[in-house]
Amino acid sequence: MADIRPYKINVPEEKITRLKQKLALVDLPPEIEDAEPWERGVPLADAKRILNYWINKYDWRKTEARLNNTLPQFEADIDINGFGTHTVHFVHQQSKVKNAIPLLFIHGWPGNFTEVEKILPLLVSGNGKDTPAFHVVSPSLINFGFSDRATKKGFNTGCHAETCHKLMQKLGYEKYVVQGGDLGAFVARIMVQHYQSSIGGHLLNLALPRQPTAEKDPELYKRVQNTELSAEEKEGMKRYPEVADKGMGYHKLQSTKPQTIGYSMADSPMGLMAWILEKLHDWTDSYPWTEEEVLQWVCIYYFSKAGPNATQHIYYEASHVLDEKPGTNYSSVPLGVSRFPKELTLLPKLWHETLGPLVFWSVHERGGHFASQEMPEELVSDLREMFGKEGPCAGCCGKGRSGYEDE
Secondary structure, eight states: OTTEEEOOOOOOHHHHHHHHHHHHTOOOOOOOTTSOTTTSSSOHHHHHHHHHHHHHTOOHHHHHHHHHHHSOEEEEEEEETTTEEEEEEEEEEOOSSTTOEEEEEEOOSSOOGGGGTTTHHHHHTOOSSSSOOEEEEEEOOTTSTTSOOOOSTTOOHHHHHHHHHHHHHHTTOSSEEEEEOTHHHHHHHHHHHHSGGGEEEEEESSOOOOOOOTTTOHHHHHHHHTSOOOHHHHHHHHHHHHHHHHSOHHHHHHHHOHHHHHHHHHHOHHHHHHHHHHHHHHTSSSOOOOHHHHHHHHHHHHTOSSOTTSTTHHHHHHTTSSSSOGGGSOOOSOEEEEEOTBOSOOOOGGGGGGTSOEEEEEEOSSOBSOHHHHOHHHHHHHHHHHHSTTSTTTTTTOTTOSSSSOO
């Protein structure tokens, strides 16, 4: 595959110098002294702590070298209908088990391709005997990380789905499985509708089914009416309006005026950090983010090929497609759901049958929105169970892709 090129992250020194200059000139806003921590956003003490670490201790070159040494990275040119050719950056690690299952891992916002970092060694090292092994592909979505920027309007989730599918085909994976959360879950849902013959199954850690109705789903509607919600489902339904009321302001802004917030993202590294840090805190289950972890994620945005203001536009595009909720359409591709208690949306189990055949359901005691970061072993366990030899999707990628040495 001559058009698949090895890639190493190498941020120009002048960009690092420019970042240091900007950090030295940061003006921090005062805060209400008696406000509850995090009630109004990132506390001043946390902002100062991260800023101080960024200026005095953080070394991007060390992060860059580690990522280059541990994550096999490549780039490829993908032609996207109506938008021309875009260069896509991605991680691609193959298992030593030749029959490994091809797995596409799709990140979200404010995540990035390194969300695969903790689960990657676990997935590829499946021994092919007791546990299935996976070949793993983790792309930087267009406008994210080290992939190209989309410069024309209309580059929506369908375009991201096309890009991911064509990348898997280019890598020789005619049939594969998908794992996604956040934006990655939306892209996965478009993929299983447009490319269902190529996808053996998909596991989501964020699923947004529609509520069954008597008109559209008469039999399912009856089951829903006659089924009492579990304690976990009741808690999820209670959490849903709370998140919608207090935690979705970013979505309203990015889906209506992405260019406006983009000026802050492009010009102020501190503003970018606070915008991301708020979500890292609020969307996790008390995950102890280190300064190194936070700044790795922030710097991938700041040093991204498309620029730190590019990622907001997908919210606008996704909110202006003709089909307002294409990700909720039914697909025959087998669906699995990993549930973590601090996920943003946790709707009743039966509702998920409006998305497709629900073949796998796993409820965890801990964890939040960033499953691969917070609970990597649990997410990998779910993938192994769903696609393993005893799972509901065993053999879903056909002969030679079972995940095991002795098919």
